[in-house]
Amino acid sequence: MRDAAPQTIYLSDYTPYPWTVESVELHFALDPHATRVRSTIRFAPNPVYVEDPDAPPSTMFLHGENLKLISAQINGDPVRAEVTSEGLTTDVPEGAFTWEAEVEIDPAGNTALEGLYMSNGMYCTQCEAEGFRKITYYPDRPDVMSVFTVTIEGPHPVLLSNGNPLIASKHSAKWYDPWPKPAYLFALVAGDLVAHSDRFTTRSGRVVDLNLYVREGDEGKCAFGMQALKDSMKWDEDVYGREYDLELFNIVAVDDFNMGAMENKGLNIFNSSAVLASQATSTDSNFERIEAIIAHEYFHNWTGNRITCRDWFQLCLKEGLTVFRDSQFTADMRGEAVKRISDVIDLRARQFPEDQGPLAHPVRPESFQEINNFYTATIYEKGAEVIRMLKTLVGDQAYSDAVTLYFDRHDGDAATIEDWLKVFEDTTGRDLTQFKRWYSQAGTPRLKVEEDWAEGALTLTFTQSLAATSATPAPQPQVIPLAVGLIGPDGAEVAETRVLEMTETSQSFKFDGLSERPVASILRGFSAPVVLEQPLTDAQRAHLLAHDTDPFNRWEAGETMARNTLLAMILEGTRPDPAYLRGLHAVVTDGTLDPAFRAMILSLPRPSDLATALHDAGHVPEPDIIHAALETLRDAIARELCDVLPELYEDNLVTEPYAPDAIQSGKRALANSALSLLSRSDDGKLAREQYDAADNMTQQLAALACLIRAGRGEAAIKAFEEQWKNDRLVMDKWFGLQVNEADPEDAHEVAANLTKHPDFNWKNPNRFRAVFSSLAMHHAGFHHASGAGYKLLADWLIKLDPVNPQTTARMCSAFQTWKRYDRSRQELMRAQVDRILATPDLSRDTTEMLTRISNG
Numbered sequence: 001m002r003d004a005a006p007q008t009i010y011l012s013d014y015t016p017y018p019w020t021v022e023s024v025e026l027h028f029a030l031d032p033h034a035t036r037v038r039s040t041i042r043f044a045p046n047p048v049y050v051e052d053p054d055a056p057p058s059t060m061f062l063h064g065e066n067l068k069l070i071s072a073q074i075n076g077d078p079v080r081a082e083v084t085s086e087g088l089t090t091d092v093p094e095g096a097f098t099w100e101a102e103v104e105i106d107p108a109g110n111t112a113l114e115g116l117y118m119s120n121g122m123y124c125t126q127c128e129a130e131g132f133r134k135i136t137y138y139p140d141r142p143d144v145m146s147v148f149t150v151t152i153e154g155p156h157p158v159l160l161s162n163g164n165p166l167i168a169s170k171h172s173a174k175w176y177d178p179w180p181k182p183a184y185l186f187a188l189v190a191g192d193l194v195a196h197s198d199r200f201t202t203r204s205g206r207v208v209d210l211n212l213y214v215r216e217g218d219e220g221k222c223a224f225g226m227q228a229l230k231d232s233m234k235w236d237e238d239v240y241g242r243e244y245d246l247e248l249f250n251i252v253a254v255d256d257f258n259m260g261a262m263e264n265k266g267l268n269i270f271n272s273s274a275v276l277a278s279q280a281t282s283t284d285s286n287f288e289r290i291e292a293i294i295a296h297e298y299f300h301n302w303t304g305n306r307i308t309c310r311d312w313f314q315l316c317l318k319e320g321l322t323v324f325r326d327s328q329f330t331a332d333m334r335g336e337a338v339k340r341i342s343d344v345i346d347l348r349a350r351q352f353p354e355d356q357g358p359l360a361h362p363v364r365p366e367s368f369q370e371i372n373n374f375y376t377a378t379i380y381e382k383g384a385e386v387i388r389m390l391k392t393l394v395g396d397q398a399y400s401d402a403v404t405l406y407f408d409r410h411d412g413d414a415a416t417i418e419d420w421l422k423v424f425e426d427t428t429g430r431d432l433t434q435f436k437r438w439y440s441q442a443g444t445p446r447l448k449v450e451e452d453w454a455e456g457a458l459t460l461t462f463t464q465s466l467a468a469t470s471a472t473p474a475p476q477p478q479v480i481p482l483a484v485g486l487i488g489p490d491g492a493e494v495a496e497t498r499v500l501e502m503t504e505t506s507q508s509f510k511f512d513g514l515s516e517r518p519v520a521s522i523l524r525g526f527s528a529p530v531v532l533e534q535p536l537t538d539a540q541r542a543h544l545l546a547h548d549t550d551p552f553n554r555w556e557a558g559e560t561m562a563r564n565t566l567l568a569m570i571l572e573g574t575r576p577d578p579a580y581l582r583g584l585h586a587v588v589t590d591g592t593l594d595p596a597f598r599a600m601i602l603s604l605p606r607p608s609d610l611a612t613a614l615h616d617a618g619h620v621p622e623p624d625i626i627h628a629a630l631e632t633l634r635d636a637i638a639r640e641l642c643d644v645l646p647e648l649y650e651d652n653l654v655t656e657p658y659a660p661d662a663i664q665s666g667k668r669a670l671a672n673s674a675l676s677l678l679s680r681s682d683d684g685k686l687a688r689e690q691y692d693a694a695d696n697m698t699q700q701l702a703a704l705a706c707l708i709r710a711g712r713g714e715a716a717i718k719a720f721e722e723q724w725k726n727d728r729l730v731m732d733k734w735f736g737l738q739v740n741e742a743d744p745e746d747a748h749e750v751a752a753n754l755t756k757h758p759d760f761n762w763k764n765p766n767r768f769r770a771v772f773s774s775l776a777m778h779h780a781g782f783h784h785a786s787g788a789g790y791k792l793l794a795d796w797l798i799k800l801d802p803v804n805p806q807t808t809a810r811m812c813s814a815f816q817t818w819k820r821y822d823r824s825r826q827e828l829m830r831a832q833v834d835r836i837l838a839t840p841d842l843s844r845d846t847t848e849m850l851t852r853i854s855n856g
């Protein structure tokens, strides 16, 4: 059935729910196609509902979708209910009352992976954002919080829900969660699972049982995740003073999952790719990502669960804050500089294009049609940047005091961004009215700098601008924290980092008492998510690359030089800048620098970043030319470094037993960068050796990539498949890598052929994304001039939409940059967008995304 005409929901329309829910009892009788859900819900008038206190509403609406209503009573009397595709309306008595209902649902037929569904014979749930309404009738909104008692009947050895276990017998289990929660945090799992168990003693001495539940065969991939969980629990006590609050913390790994993981109270559910790890099957980056996601979901226990969101417009209240917290955790575990650099790379790759294209929306949006479409890089990553700026502006101590006040004041609340900012205002006495624009204005501000040098004084004049968009038609200047330091001509720092606070459209700051003209190191640590335009000379940038004491800006200097030389190569046909190559040589061979940092200096801007830069400079990006320029530059780097590469490779091979820690990962990253450059001219000889000797996935996969790029991958691709055909997560890498590393000319064909592989299970989101996110991210391959990449993706999105609208809609963002390209590609992309939009019964999710993309 086609969704009703798309409705737009507005933040300004918020009203409290007329009732509170005092308790919820749920009873599940599990059956693949006919699960029965009985509910007993105690409603009472909501004292804050002020619409008309003398005339409380006489009818009640409950959300409900795809439910077969078996029976419903209020206070024991059968009710007459008006049922639509979105829910049910019924007459209710005055005062408190008890609602009882029984519904039937079809978990095995649920391919959308929202609500109760099945994955490999196991039952599991995903209720955020609005999945609970597919389980039973309920006021499915985050400001309705209640305590849940859940009984599960089923023939499975493991029957789990939120909270603490009350009774467990052979084919039944009863759970009670004492913490009031919104329905989106409800979870249930039933299956034939094995537990990897451990314990954590909280700082007040309470013992918490920890279990990581996996399918039989995956027991050997649990240890790392468990350690990450214990590290996260300890870190949140030490850094934020937050202790865990149940006797039990369970994590379950699920193969079919739309996102990374979900923070359900006491019962986190994880995409198996976001928790299962082992030396043989996971890369160092997989380990790092798993550690971060486990921390993220665990940290939600306070920022999200104990304090939740009043409505979905406040999503960044929990997501921005929790991403910020997990990034602090990773920085503490693995090193601040490298974490900051990789976060900024990611922000520029995913959030900037969103913020500068047709999908731009504020960190706190004011309207939406489908909330699932707003789990975006803007809400998560820019949301975290906004909190980082707030901390920079108020200082570490005030940040800590304000957050403590937030926990004290709002524990148990469904809160808003206003509540969040108020604790900072109350702690510091600051007026955050202007700062709040970071939450309400869409788009990436541009920041221009001009320098004036006279009589021992350097004056920096900054000008900010924000393009008007339909989301933000009349942009106002924002508060921008500018971390600035000065590097003298001899390479010594002559002024330490100082945070300047910019509030006006244009503002000057003066540094005096300088004997010689220094080079300004601006936006240190990427102190604000803006596009900086600082007209430095090549020599000044080379100076920062060699001497900046701020590691982020040191990396940034190299990145900017790389980008500039690539742009010159593309636009003017020049050769790679020798000053850049020399600077690179010096940094890469500087043994005092962390190998991970040196590996990052060696990684070039992505093709999509260059496309953005070209577009910003008023040019039309040509994907093939960008690709060719990157290849030419890589050849030049390989030549420039040829005297040091073999040593760089050898010196960074790890001889100790494998560990996925920061030190070893950094060395492997640098050795693999060297391998990749060496493989450009040795026909894959060294890569073949590494492939054969590898005892870990990091080295095996990197070697395979080099072999494919050298045109020598065929045998290794076969061998890899033979070795790993029974491991889904490794096979996802196998599918993805072949597309990633394909020649631009063939990428669409490689992807199309992979869809014919017997293991291309397209209903599994991980497998679908392995092929198609890789294609969408293969810049020159996806944008093949024939339009074959666009067409292939569109074919498969049309096929996936009725099965899994959420994943389909997310992947539509591949088309968001269509306006940047030449007329022909624009038309080809638009034709595919229109073709998908013309598909009968297209989901609300996909319709909203493509309509925004095509109108924007």
Ligand code: TRP
Binding pocket: 126, 128, 129, 258, 259, 260, 261, 262, 263, 296, 297, 319, 372, 375
């Ligand atoms: N709250 C989850 C997180 O950030 C995100 C999430 C997991 C999600 N699964 C989802 C959001 C499904 C929407 C739909 O950790």
Ligand code: ZN
Binding pocket: 296, 300, 318, 319, 322
């Ligand atoms: Zn989250």
